Amino acid sequence: MNQKDFESVQEKLGGVSRRDFMKICSALAATMALSEVAVPKIANAITDPSRPPVIWLHGSECTGCTMSLLKTEHPSLEELILNVISLEFHETVSAGAGHQALEALEHAMEEYAGKYVLVIEGAIPLKDEGVYCRVGGKNFVDEVHHVAEKAAAVIATGSCAAWGGVAAMEPNPTGCVGVKDVVKDKPVVNIPGCPPNPYNLLSTVVHYLTFGRLPSLDSENRPKFAYGRLIHEHCERRPHFDNGRFARAFGDEGHRQGYCLYYLGCKGPVTYANCSTLNFGDAGSGCWPVGIGHPCFGCAEAGVGFNIPQFEVSPVLHKTPGAAHAPIDKEQERGGKASGAEIALMAGLGGAAIGAGAVFSKKLGGKESDHAKNKEA
Secondary structure: OOHHHHHOOOOOOOOOOHHHHHHHHHHHHHHOOOOOOHHHHHHHHHHOOOOOEEEEEEOEOOOHHHHHHHOOEOOEHHHHHHHHOEEEEEOOOOOOOHHHHHHHHHHHHHHOOOOOEEEEEOEEEOHHHHOOOEEOOEEHHHHHHHHHOOOOEEEEEOHHHHHOHHHHOOOOOOOEEOHHHOOOOOOEEEEOOOOOOHHHHHHHHHHHHHHOOOOOEOOOOOEHHHHOOEHHHHOOOHHHHHOOOEOOOOOOHHHHOOOEOHHHOOOHHHOEOOOOOOOOOOOOHHHOHHHHOOOOOOOOOOOOOOOOOOOOOOOOOOOOOOOOOOOOOHHHHOOOOOOHHHHHHHHHHHHHHHHHHHHHHHHHOOOOOOOOOOOOO
16 A cells, blocks of 8 residues: 555555554464455455444353453554454444444444444353343344354354353353354354454454455364464474473563473364464553463363363473484385384384374363373483
8 A cells, every 4th residue: 555545545554654544454464373465455455444343242252352452552442443443433532322232233234234343242141042141132043043143243252152161161051052062054263262352353354354255274274374283393492392492380480581381281282273363552562471371271271271270280292302313224215115123113103193182182071070181201
């Protein structure tokens, strides 16, 4: 977007400079792992007056996801809701209340039917027909069906909305579930975390505005740009893990030296998220648990956060390869047969991997309450 084109929309953007605006667009592109070629496309989508609006609903939750959103600085909240996305309805930041707010919701639904993005924060109670969460005199599950019917896409933000989270912890007395278990006829994107990084949500919405489609998703319907890798793979303490340097107790020498927190119960080895690479609240790398010396809780992973005890050692999905080089065998290079010892070794490694996977699957499924701890190598 050149300066002349930008000047035509600058007043609508609240006087923000072209330089700052393009920085915002560049940051969003970087978050989504897009090249600089996408930056002008994002800029045009954000400034397009016909961009789809956003409607935000609250269910069984603590409003922590919204509080995380309020802490954004690049862009700031006012830039975010007025200029970057068109936030048409949000109960927490709404000026109106009661019947006035409900009328605003219905008006937005009618005006933008089939075009708006529905963001849902919080789990959805189903027990006793959903009576345990009511909004505007209606059961929340009914409100979700009503608003989702005319939505173009649905985003479940936070672990409660993605898979039940805290609200669905055993014994789950209100029968809480995630959005995907209620909305069956619309694409549902999950942005888990307790709370999730607001830039993951913002980038997902902007991707939809820019390209007219949702970003690439994994098997759990999470955007791959944010949840494509384990925290363990890009954690700043990973070198200590690889070199066998661990904190064994809070406050011990290893803990003070910033060593790996695996034996204090860190769930980074089984949690897919970008917490260590995308800062929360623009506060630097120390604003996530591991950055301040506390193990990852695994809040973004179903079956880990709120299921596996906080300080219990988790499995390691991807172990570090050995440092020694494999011997070069001329016969095998020519397609020769492996020796009996090599076959036995490969079988043993394969059996160990399958066994570990089976145990971990049981843990995630809640079928085994006594989680076996990994032994130190």
